[in-house]
Amino acid sequence: MDHHQGRPGRAEGQDLICVIRLFLVALAAACCCTAARADGKGEHERRLASELAVMAGDVRRMAGDQGGVLEREGLVKRLGGALSSLPLLLRRVQGEVAAVAALRAALEQPDWRKLATQVEALRKRHPFDARHLLDTVPTREALALGASIHTSTCAACHDAPAADSLLPAKNLAMQLNSMSREEFAARLWLGVRGDQSTALANPFSDAELSALIAWYGKIR
Numbered sequence: 001m002d003h004h005q006g007r008p009g010r011a012e013g014q015d016l017i018c019v020i021r022l023f024l025v026a027l028a029a030a031c032c033c034t035a036a037r038a039d040g041k042g043e044h045e046r047r048l049a050s051e052l053a054v055m056a057g058d059v060r061r062m063a064g065d066q067g068g069v070l071e072r073e074g075l076v077k078r079l080g081g082a083l084s085s086l087p088l089l090l091r092r093v094q095g096e097v098a099a100v101a102a103l104r105a106a107l108e109q110p111d112w113r114k115l116a117t118q119v120e121a122l123r124k125r126h127p128f129d130a131r132h133l134l135d136t137v138p139t140r141e142a143l144a145l146g147a148s149i150h151t152s153t154c155a156a157c158h159d160a161p162a163a164d165s166l167l168p169a170k171n172l173a174m175q176l177n178s179m180s181r182e183e184f185a186a187r188l189w190l191g192v193r194g195d196q197s198t199a200l201a202n203p204f205s206d207a208e209l210s211a212l213i214a215w216y217g218k219i220r
């Protein structure tokens with residue numbers, strides 16, 4: 001399992017492999033359902049859109065002088081990584097690859113406001129559609145599912161408030177409340193990665209992700 005794939009701070013990944021595998025085995029046994037994943041262009045668009053939504057949020061934190069010294073260093077690294085994969089993601093959807101050079105220049109300076117404007121322009125053209133992950137009125141079953149996934153697979157890392165570190169694991173309910181639900185949904189969709197058995201895709205179905213979001217929104 002490569003949780004938060006391609007990003008710094010992957011030391012804990014091995015633990016999560018086991019945790020998620022156990023969870024998946026239990027899940028498959030319980031309901032024989034696996035993650036519903038779109039494929040083809042829709043999947044590429046979704047990946048690009050979620051990456052841009054996360055980038056926009058990270059740049060906003062940098063521009064707003066948020067986060068400790070180490071976390072900011074982690075965010076710069078993550079933005080650098082995101083910019084390296086952006087040309088490929090854009091090419092897959094016949095997007096505006098040429099725009100990436102200006103983004104790189106703004107990151108190198110660094111000019112956070114300029115980068116924020118540029119990322120925002122791209123994000124508007126490739127919006128992350130989170131509607132299917134955001135239940136307006138979550139059912140009791142959805143809240144119970146969210147609570148149980150969180151407790152069994154996420155709480156160990158996310159419930160202890162992290163000290164300043166390169167990309168710390170945060171309290172997820174607090175994180176949700178510090179940003180738009182769309183941005184949180186994009187982080188959740190992009191941030192949790194499966195292992196080889198899921199071709200590194202997010203191992204959770206949309207219903208499970210939406211249950212997690214509903215539960216984090218409820219326990220603020």
Ligand code: HEC
Pocket residue numbers: 003004007008009012013015016019054149150153154155156157158167168169170172187188191192212
């Ligand atoms: C082994 C420890 C560990 C476990 C277990 C874990 N995470 Fe994380 N998570 C992290 C760390 C460390 C980060 C910060 C690094 C990063 O953002 O890539 C993080 C970041 C995140 C982020 C934010 C990503 C971003 O873009 O800022 C979300 C959302 C998230 N985790 C959700 C979850 C959920 C949901 C679960 C349970 C299904 C989970 N995590 C389980 C360690 C863990």
